[in-house]
Each structure stands twice: as C-alpha cells, then as structure tokens.
Amino acid sequence: MHKDELTPSPLRYSIYSLLAICITLTFLFPIYWSFSQSLRNPLDTFTVAGFGFPWLDFQPTLQNWIDQLASPESRRALQNSTIISVCASLLAVLLGTPAAYALARFEFRLVGNKDITVWFLSQRVLPPVATVIPFYLVMRTLGLLDTKLALILINATFVLPFVVVILRQTFLDLPAELEEAALVDGANHPIAFFAVALPLAAPSIAATGLIIFAFSWNEFLFAITIASRDSITVPVHMAGAVDTRGVQFWFMGVRAMIAMIPPVLVALLAQRYIVRGLTLGAVKG
Numbered sequence: 001m002h003k004d005e006l007t008p009s010p011l012r013y014s015i016y017s018l019l020a021i022c023i024t025l026t027f028l029f030p031i032y033w034s035f036s037q038s039l040r041n042p043l044d045t046f047t048v049a050g051f052g053f054p055w056l057d058f059q060p061t062l063q064n065w066i067d068q069l070a071s072p073e074s075r076r077a078l079q080n081s082t083i084i085s086v087c088a089s090l091l092a093v094l095l096g097t098p099a100a101y102a103l104a105r106f107e108f109r110l111v112g113n114k115d116i117t118v119w120f121l122s123q124r125v126l127p128p129v130a131t132v133i134p135f136y137l138v139m140r141t142l143g144l145l146d147t148k149l150a151l152i153l154i155n156a157t158f159v160l161p162f163v164v165v166i167l168r169q170t171f172l173d174l175p176a177e178l179e180e181a182a183l184v185d186g187a188n189h190p191i192a193f194f195a196v197a198l199p200l201a202a203p204s205i206a207a208t209g210l211i212i213f214a215f216s217w218n219e220f221l222f223a224i225t226i227a228s229r230d231s232i233t234v235p236v237h238m239a240g241a242v243d244t245r246g247v248q249f250w251f252m253g254v255r256a257m258i259a260m261i262p263p264v265l266v267a268l269l270a271q272r273y274i275v276r277g278l279t280l281g282a283v284k285g
Contacts (some may be wrong), residue, residue, distance in 0.1 A: 033259065036255025038064055045249045068254045076230075077237035078258060084148055084233060085216040086157035089209050095156070096163025097205060101193055103164070104171035105179070117168060120161040128158065132225050139226055146228045154222045159212035166211075170204040171197060214263045234259045 034051045037045065039060035044052075054060040068074045103113050108237065135154055136145075144150035178200070179192040198205075220235040227236065238255040 020158045030256075033043075034253045034256035034260070037249050038257055040064075040250055040253075042248075042250050052112050064250045064254045068251060068258070071180050073232070073237060074255070074258070075242075077232050077234050077282035080148060080151075080227075080231055081217055081234040082262070084151045084155060084231075085213050087152045088159065088216045089146075091152065091156040092160045092163050092212055093205060093209050097167055097198070097201075098193070100164045101171050101197060103168045105176070115166065122159075123161045128221050132221065135222065136225055145226060146231050147226075148231050150226050151219075151223060151231060151233070153217040154226065155219055158219075162212055162215070163208055166208050167201065167204060170201050174200050202268045210266060213266065217263055218259075 026133045044058040048058045182192040223233040223236045
C-alpha cells in the first residue's frame with residue numbers, strides 16, 4: 001500500500017481533530033465548572049451567566065477554599081479517604097499479585113486456570129448494590145460500622161479482581177525462561193517470584209495500584225452505607241453540600257476539586273510507571 005494512501009486527507013484530519021477537541025472539552029468542562037464555582041461568592045453563583053470566567057464575569061475569591069480547608073469535617077474526610085484508599089490498594093496488591101503469578105505460572109487441574117480467571121472477572125459483573133446489605137450485616141456483627149477498617153476491607157475486596165486479572169496477563173507476557181534459569185541455579189519458586197518476576201512486573205504493579213487507588217478514592221456506595229460520622233470519605237462529604245436551602249454550589253465546587261486533585265497528582269507524578277506498566281508485553285520480538 002502506498003504511503004499516501006495511509007495518510008489521511010487534510011479534510012478528514014481536520015474533522016478528526018475537531019472531534020477530538022470537542023470530546024476533550026466535554027470531559028474537561030466538569031473540572032472547569034468546579035474550579036469556577038469554587039472561586040465564586042455565593043451571590044455570584046446565581047447572578048453570573050454564561051461560562052463564568054474568573055476576572056471577566058466575576059471577581060474570584062479564595063474564601064470558599066479557606067472555609068472548607070479550615071473545616072474539621074473536610075479535613076477528616078480527606079484524611080479518611082487517603083487512609084482508606086492507600087490501605088485498600090496496598091492490601092489488594094499484596095493479595096492479588098501472588099494470586100496472579102500463580103494463575104500465570106502453575107496449572108490447577110481440579111479447577112482450570114481459565115475458570116478461576118473468569119470467576120475473578122465475574123466479581124466485577126456483580127452489581128455492588130446487591131452486596132450492600134450483606135456487607136452491612138457482617139460489619140454490624142463484627143462491630144466495624146463507621147470504621148475505616150470496614151471500608152478498607154470492602155474496597156480491597158472489590159478491587160482485588162482488577163489486580164489479579166491485569167497482573168496475570170503481565171506475568172504471562174514475561175519470559176518464563178528467566179525464572180527457569182533461576183530454578184536451574186538452585187532457587188525455588190518463591191525466590192524466583194521475588195527476585196526475578198516481581199522486579200520485572202514492578203511497572204505494571206505500580207500502574208495497577210494507581211488504577212485501583214482511583215477506584216477506592218471515588219467509591220461512594222459503601223462509604224455512605226457503612227460510614228455515618230467518623231469514617232466519612234470525600235465523595236460522601238461532597239454530597240453533603242446539599243442542605244435544606246438547596247445545593248451550595250460554591251462549596252460543591254471546592255469539594256469536587258478536593259476530590260479530583262489527589263488522584264490527578266498521583267497520576268502525574270507516576271505517569272512514567274503507568275506508561276511502562278500498561279505497555280509491558282504490548283510489543284514482543
């Protein structure tokens with residue numbers, strides 16, 4: 001095929017570029033809306049028309065940020081979300097990585113590897129709302145209602161299938177000859193796992209950890225069911241901007257930005273590991 005036939009025409013390229021820009025702006029608009037609302041006075045929320053550009057349509061203020069960050073409820077929600085997301089992600093990675101390695105390197109004759117993998121995938125098909133009442137009853141029996149430990153265990157349970165499925169494929173893409181060489185040199189399977197396979201899969205493990213961190217950070221259903229006061233997370237706190245007077249959009253904007261900033265910062269700081277982890281095994285030969 002001629003090279004010119006593979007190159008899109010200027011008109012088609014312009015249409016694709018315009019479509020990409022529109023899609024990007026669509027996804028970025030909620031971020032801009034939250035940022036704009038967070039800088040407005042309560043009166044400006046109802047009087048400013050249009051897109052509400054700061055300094056053009058209204059005079060921005062940081063008072064909403066100061067009020068929210070000074071609030072004990074906001075600080076507690078931010079602290080709870082950080083602890084729950086980090087601990088749930090670490091627990092899921094610690095449990096899921098050996099399971100993924102076992103599914104990739106060993107054969108389970110009684111129950112096939114494929115069936116086990118499909119079972120892990122089926123856990124993500126199950127609607128979380130169907131497990132709310134059982135989890136609530138279990139946590140009430142254990143005395144863990146409104147505790148961070150309960151939300152850590154629940155979040156780790158729901159993100160664990162992601163870890164197993166993603167990292168299983170990662171270990172399958174790694175050359176088994178390296179581990180076989182270690183076994184020939186006298187190492188056993190645990191040593192081969194920790195000394196050979198684990199360092200090679202580190203980028204994928206880091207990328208998987210960031211993905212499930214975002215899932216745990218944004219979890220709302222179980223947080224609003226299990227937590228009532230001491231363990232309220234950022235998504236639940238953000239929903240609390242609605243009171244008897246209606247939606248406090250200026251506080252909603254601040255809380256939405258607080259909910260978005262930590263995952264974005266983590267992704268930006270670790271984007272090198274995300275790219276390497278998600279592209280591991282994509283090119284062979």
